[in-house]
Amino acid sequence: MGERRTPKKNRLTGSAQADWVLNFISNTKATDIPKDVRIHARYLLLDLIGVAAAGSGTPNAKIITDFAAASMTAGPLAPAAPILFDGRLVSPAGAALAGGMMIDSIDAHDGHKLTKGHVGCALLPSVLAALAATGRQIDDEELLTALVIGYEIGVRCGMALHTSVSDYHTSGAWMAVAVAGVVGRLYGLDSKQIWHAMGVAEYHAPRSQMMRVIDHATMLKDGSGWGAMAGVSAADLAKAGFTGAPALIVLDDGLSEIWSDLGQCWRTTEQYIKLWPVCRWAQPAMQGVIEILKRSPIAPEQINQIEINTFHEALRLASPHPISGDEAQYSICWPVAASVFAVHEGRHFGAWDVSEAALMRADIHDLSGRITLSEDAGFNAVFPAKRQSRVKVRLISGACLEAVTLDTIGDPEMPVSYDEIVTKFKQLLAASRHCALSDQLLNACLLRKSSGPQMTSLQEILYQH
Secondary structure (H helix, E strand, O other): OOOEOOOOOOOOOHHHHHHHHHHHHHHOOHHHOOHHHHHHHHHHHHHHHHHHHHHOOOHHHHHHHHHHHHHOOOOOOOOOEEOOOOOOEEOHHHHHHHHHHHHHOOOOOOEEHHHOEOOHHHHHHHHHHHHHHOOOOOOHHHHHHHHHHHHHHHHHHHHHHHHHOOOOEOHHHHHHHHHHHHHHHHOOOOHHHHHHHHHHHHHHOOOOEHHHHHHOOOOOOOOHHHHHHHHHHHHHHHHOOOOOOOOHHHHOHHHHHHHOOOOOEOHHHHOEOOOOOOOHHHHHHHHHHHHHHHHOOOOHHHEEEEEEEEOHHHHOOOOOOOOOHHHHHOOOHHHHHHHHHHHHOOOOOOHHHHOOOHHHOHHHHHHHOOEEEEEOHHHHHHOOOOOOEEEEEEEOOOOEEEEEEOOOOOOOOOOOOHHHHHHHHHHHHHOOOOHHHHHHHHHHHHOOOOOOOOOOOHHHHHHOO
16 A cells, blocks of 8 residues: 555645645656555556456447547647547547546446545546647656556545535546646646646536436446546646636635645555446445355355345446446346356356346346345445445245445455456456457556567557557
């Protein structure tokens, strides 16, 4: 975990707080970042690229990449950036939009509990687009430094927005501000221009309601792609002299506690890693049923009913009979039922289990329809710091098997190892159309030496088509 030191005792307010944040964005160097944080960022990079590779084959990705290529092309003399895992040149904002929605189309990317959302999904494609737009090859040190700055600013933007407004907004709402700041740095903007960029981004960011898309699961997802587009656009506008109102989630005196430990408490290492490509809120119940099945191997046909006791937000994921991959990822009944069959069949629950092919299986639908859900006040009380569930598997024989999940695998309290992140990456690549790139991407992200042919840069690997 990242080094934690006692935050400054002086309470930052107003413009001093904004100056503190802008100084961190503009002046942080790789050597300012603890070594363990830099190492962790490499594995977050690897994880995001694995999810992007899997997401690139979804219907969502095809629609949004074709849209960006048709509607967001760069002018003949304007900066351009390739679409992630596609290669077509579009505007930087278009590349950020397409990449963010591509990653978001497979709900397996990292997140942070206190933001109730995701930093990396919008951050990575925005940073890649900004670096490409400047005409530079992706410099490893610069990329990693920008990612860490983005995680540190992004987490705090999410915490600040949720603290200061009553509605629960998607990640795009607050990541737009963080993206604007990091892209402004990569563009070489001065602090005043970056401040305007963050203000423009906050004003134009998608204040989309998260629970609305939970109740009506579609391709909208977490708003990350739109937030990435808004953030990159804001930096482009500020570079041209466009001005924006101050970013309140950075300027507000009441948010001092969130910003005062910037550069001292490294929240990059607090990101959780998902082992399964579904909403984090469903995963405590999945973890419980998988624990039961590993402890007491049983066949699906032996199960009469599954009872899930969990927190309120997870109940909103119900959708026992999804008809699309997006609905399957924002369900609780479906992934729990599908995980029963995955364990029984000796498979890892992966992207296939939330694909249209998996949704054709009547046996999974049958079990999903025999899952009941109930709300627990104790689990509600600890959300979002903890996501907890109790699972009871009732057998036809009358026996009842039970498991309680108090900490979810992949959370900072129960972290997965770096080897497990590599395994997840390989599984995602193996099931994607980019499987041949697995070793090259792994070596490029983790700076591992290769005994075989190796492309010259991460950029070339990601953008070949």
